[in-house]
Amino acid sequence: MKVASFLEDVKFNSNKPSVLMLMDTDFSxxxxxxxxxxxxxxxxxxxxxxxxxxxxxxxDFGANEELIQLNDGDLVSLKPHIVHNLSAAEDSVVRLTLSKADSLQRVKNV
Structure with a gap:
């Protein structure tokens, strides 16, 4: 069993969003x-x-020429290769679930 917390030891980066892998599972x-x-x-x-x-x-989450606001607890899924963007309307902590085959470095480079 693996355990992690999205709200423990949160650190903001003044230059760009901070990205940290909290868990590497058998499938994600x-x-x-x-x-x-x-x-x-x-x-x-x-x-x-x-x-x-x-x-x-x-x-504020933009995809497919549509912009929606995601708030506490909201989630959205995207198929591969959908162009999207994110903008923080307030200080925020976001969970991103990637395929096991995807890379942390790719996300850090965005």
């Missing part, structure tokens, strides 16, 4: 992305399906 990678209000992840895409969940805060 669970990442924490921490945004200060106003920080963005510009248009990018993932080679595999992803799930994005706001643990705490509010994120």
């Amino acid at each position: 990678k669970e990442l924490r992305v921490v945004f200060k209000k106003g920080q963005i992840m510009e248009d990018h895409q993932a080679p595999f399906a992803i799930v994005v969940q706001v643990i705490k805060g509010a994120i």
Whole structure:
């Protein structure tokens, strides 16, 4: 059994969203992305399906020419190769679930 907390030891980066892998399981990678209000992840895409969940805060999430606000507890899934972006409407903690085959470094490079 593996245990991790998305809300423990949260550290904000003043330059860009902070990305940390909290858990590497047999089937997925669970990442924490921490945004200060106003920080963005510009248009990018993932080679595999992803799930994005706001643990705490509010994120403006854009995909397919649509913009929605994700708040505490909201989640969205995307198929592979869908261009999307995120903008923090307030300080936020986000869970990003990646395929086991995807890479932490790819996310850090966004």
